[in-house]
Amino acid sequence: MxxxxxxxxxxxxxxxxxxxxxxxxxxxxxxxxxxxxxxxxxxxxxxxxxxxxxxxxxxxxxxxxxxxxxxxxxxxxxxxxxxxxxxxxxxxxxxxxxxxxxxxxxxxxxxxxxxxxxxxxxxxxxxxKWGTYLGDNLLNLCVSTYCRPHPKSIKIEAKVCGHYINSILATNEAKAKGFDEALLLDTEAFVAEGPGANLFFEKNGELFTPQLGNILPGITRATIIELCKELDIKLHQGKYSLEQLNDADAAFYCGTAAEVIGIKSLDKKEFPLEWDNSLGKKLQIAYKNLVLEKELSSQLN
Known part of the structure; x- marks a missing residue:
């Protein structure tokens, strides 16, 4: 460095x-x-x-x-x-x-x-040289007062410089309130994504992630979806309410910079499932093995 x-x-x-x-x-x-x-x-x-x-x-x-x-x-x-x-x-x-x-x-x-x-x-x-973007500890999130732009106002699927003002505002607001990062909703109040990462959450041994249309189609997100197929993890893509996320067992963010990082709490309400016992942890290990070109760890079985 x-x-x-x-x-x-x-x-x-x-x-x-x-x-x-x-x-x-x-x-x-x-x-x-x-x-x-x-x-x-x-x-x-x-x-x-x-x-x-x-x-x-x-x-x-x-x-x-x-x-x-x-x-x-x-x-x-x-x-x-x-x-x-x-x-x-x-x-x-x-x-x-x-x-x-x-x-x-x-x-x-x-x-x-x-x-x-x-x-x-x-x-x-x-x-x-850059370390883990969001650190190595589980994240404490807050729901941002900012929402993602309406898909008819911009090309939401494009990674465009000016779009990230929205991300900067949301992140700085979260940090000013004492949180690690923000969670943004879309214009219809469905769960969308983080300022620089996509969201997955777990309920009853299955994974859920917001569908494309109001989020950036992340390459790490696509990789996690591929790994779910490989590891036989049931995954759903759809529109999910904040209530559904609050009722989840566990959650994580993923992105090129963030890689895969667990979420501890949302608006100070902790997810009940221990991170080490979650599907997110399993995928975190699988993702790291993939980028380092290692065989899937026996921990995944």
Whole structure:
């Protein structure tokens, strides 16, 4: 980890910008860009892990495919070759001597002070060493006074820069109240997701997760769904009320940054099932084994 005040880069750090590797400290962008002024850009969060067979970027293609789709959904041209971006991502990790790391590709727009289509597009990929985003302890959540945007007001399935103001407001509100993180509802008051993670909850030995439509279709969420099939865990996707969540036995968040992390309580009401005995714990182990390319642990049987 860097020893200076900046946890993301130092004088030696390189990033990838528009086809070139450049020093982070000396790379600049234009202060008149649409992305800076209007949040008109798309990004991804990707993790790399040190495995027994070397550094591996987990589901790199899926992430870059989603980046492309996000751009297309909000009418930002995406003319980059995904295989080349994956190759450059591995090269970036090697140049910065990173193994366990977080990668942040972002597509951002050129100077344009109007609300019209982009006049030009740029891409940047940076990487840094980053621990578990939400920590290692079980989370104490509160229901946010903010809700997720209405799906007809934005492209809810796109990972767009400006959308995350909603997430920042919800997280800061939760922390100001003494909680670890927030839970957001959708515009119809159904349970949606966290500011940067998808939600699953357990009841009577089965799992439930909000359906697509009002949430970001997380890549880690899709991975958990795959693991449920592999582990023969019954999973339901639908619209769930806050009352149903409050009546759950256990719950967890999942996301690329958060990975899989258990939830202890919601608005100070604790979930009754011990985390170590929950399906979430079983999936947490399975997910870690998957990203580290290990065989499923005997603990899962």
């Amino acid at each position: 860097n020893t200076n005040a900046n946890p993301y880069y130092n004088q030696d750090t390189l990033l990838f910008s528009n086809g070139e590797f450049k020093k982070s400290l000396t790379t600049t962008t234009d202060l008149y860009g649409q992305t800076l002024h209007y949040g008109y850009g798309a990004f991804e969060g990707i993790r790399a892990y040190k495995t027994e067979s070397g550094t591996k970027i987990f589901k790199a293609k899926e992430h870059y495919d989603r980046l492309k789709k996000s751009c297309e959904l909000i009418n930002i041209p995406f003319e980059y070759d995904i295989d080349e971006l994956i190759e450059k991502s591995y090269e970036l990790l090697a140049l910065n001597n990173l193994t366990d790391a977080y990668l942040r590709p972002i597509v951002y727009c050129a100077p344009n002070m109007s609300l019209s289509k982009p006049t030009g597009v740029n891409i940047m990929i940076c990487a840094w």
